[in-house]
Amino acid sequence: MSSLLSRYAEAIYWLARYVERAENMARVLDVNETFSRDSQGGQNWASIIALYSDQDAFKERHPEPTAEAVLSFYLLDDSHPGSILSSVRAARENARTLRPLISTEMWVHLNTFFNRMRALRGDDVAEERVARSLAWIKESCQAHTGITEGTFYRDEGWYFYEMGQAIERADQTTRLLDVKYHLLLPSVADVGSPLDLSQWNAVLRSAAGYHAFRRIHPSGMTVARVADFLLFNRRFPRSVSACVDTVNDRLTALRSRYGLKGGGMALERLDEVRAVLDNEPVDRVLAQGLHEFLDWIQLQMLDVGSLVGRDFFGYQVPETPAATAVQGQS
């Protein structure tokens, strides 16, 4: 019988989510920073705020969405729960709770990472230097993932870690794709133009998917192929489809290997998502609206998260889970 405390399972799950969230926020800012070089100015930075539905929170703190204001808001702002600093802080707080379970290396690394984040100043995120800061933030998140993979004991807790990471990653990949949508809202005429393609290229790169994409598509780049790759390719670890597979696997393993009774409804929900991912051709997704499709995926993952929370962490969730955030950002 499993004796993993619900509170620990919850903390492990959120530890993974917060680190994944920090990494992806760095990726989103990075890709946006690349776009904004294309003479679009402040307009571009406002789109990030729209992407995360942070208009009100931003307005309380800054009059204009300048590069400086947006970067500070998403990187350094202690009072903004969606900032990378806040995510790393939350990851560290969860790790602190988990000190009895996690390896010393995991703790020391996260603690050092947090101390470094906390020492970041405005200068470090000025537009011309932010790429460097984002690069080490990404690396620190990846170092965390690597240390965890290499040191974390493989019991139920590990499954919750992987599940949290995959749920967050699926959500974030949809947001990365959505940046492109929000940024450009391309007219039909622009689709396939050199500018349009260079931006899709940047999206792929920010998901670290460019080289993998080239392995299956040695030449050419179309919107459909990029979207298809990031949504449906089960071999690319950041694709929505791969993440759904991971959540499904880990939940199934928790039930079979550890005899846990929970997770049934979450698995049913994942089956529905799987069916759509398997049967919906990318052309139809694009024709019916990529943004709407991404929204739908986000809501499904949110529900899966709520159901996992209800069955294993003791969250109070209504019978038909509402599409509201359980913890952290929506």
Added chain:
Amino acid sequence: MDGPADANLFSTYDTGGFFCELLAASERSRAGARAQGKLAAMDLERLRQRASDAERELYNFGITFTVYSQKDAIDRILPFDVIPRILTADDWDVIERGVTQRVATLNAFLWDIYHDQKVLKDGVIPSELVLGNANYRPEMQGLDVPGGTYVHINGTDLVRDGEGGFQVLEDNARTPSGVSYVVENRHLMQRAFPDLMAGIGIKSVSNYGGKLHDALIDVAPKEVAEPQVVLLSPGTYNSAYFEHIFLAREMGVPLVEGRDLEVDSRDRVFMRTIDGLKRVDVIYRRLNDDFLDPEVFNPDSMLGTPGLMRAYAKGNVTLANAVGTGVADDKAVYAYLPRLIDYYRSEEPILRNVETHICREKEALSYTLEHLDELVVKPVGEAGGYGITVGPRASEDELDLCRAQLLADPANYISQPMIRLSVCPTLTDAGIEPRHVDLRPFAVTGRSTWVLPGGLTRVALRRGSLIVNSSQGGGSKDTWVLES
């Protein structure tokens, strides 16, 4: 090699006439002399460099105090001094036997006062001192704890006087903390000074967790085959959370908070896991009595678990330490410990008490008032070094205030002579200087008592200060017990 061969780290070291732990160990034991010699050969700058490496490690470990913002100050650690405090095998023999005797007496006393109260009927200790004590728990009356053990974990605060004799300053029989520093300080020294420790022969402190777990299993409710032990913590914001983590890890048991536990209608304790409720048999609780169970104690406490005392009273769960041990480590009861050792064990105390005047007694009060400028006056209810008046160091105004407080509420005070606390060489900004130290050895008791060979040496980092508490500018040292 650290420095030239003719360098001597202690060439300007002056003990100021106090008993020096290091020099004494060096004179009294060959291993001590070897250790002292190795230290003496170190160059001050190298020592500082290694000390700063150790500090850096503590910082990365997240267990050190930083001044960034108050929010993060929860991870405070005692400042660490790299020069070890060394105890000879003979020193240790006295401490080990003395602590064991004391713990046995505390347990016998607690069993007695929560059962037949013979000690009160025989007039060995005033009844009102026990029954009127805020930490006496009537809920414990008649409750049989497994093995008769109330104090499973005890910390005895010892000081060493001008002649090098050990004296007991106080007992800590509730939820004594600090043992994690004993082990972590050793690990830190092993990483920073492996060359210093090589070939000395130092008793290991690394098996504390295993010994504690064994002891707790020993006192589990009888019918359980494989008892589930947990450590109950007030949570991540408690100043000792680092230690709770350490202990849970070392024992390999879940670290739970009150909200992770529940008590069912049959008065059994469970913890909430991802697979539902799992039975709990032994709770090492790092939560004060007041917060354990809002049904019985503080009704506003969110830290404990409702119904815990019901389960405890039925014998369905063992609490360590037992509820109500605070009456035994009270500063006023402390004064009677030598008489209690004689009463329960017909033995002489192996470790002496510091001479103590109980101001509730008329003679003691007048003696204290007459010798106020020679005595240390302590309130009995306070902890952490607060409210203490050190007579020889106090101003006229402070003495007047102390006198007024004593007259207003004499029963709240004890007084003791000022002890010429021993010193240990300590790395300071001004070089190697003597600083006063005390010692808290830890005793673990299930069915029998084991004393961890070492202890927490706290050091008063301010020059001349006698108060070693971390809240009053104290630090800690690694404590070596020599094998021979």
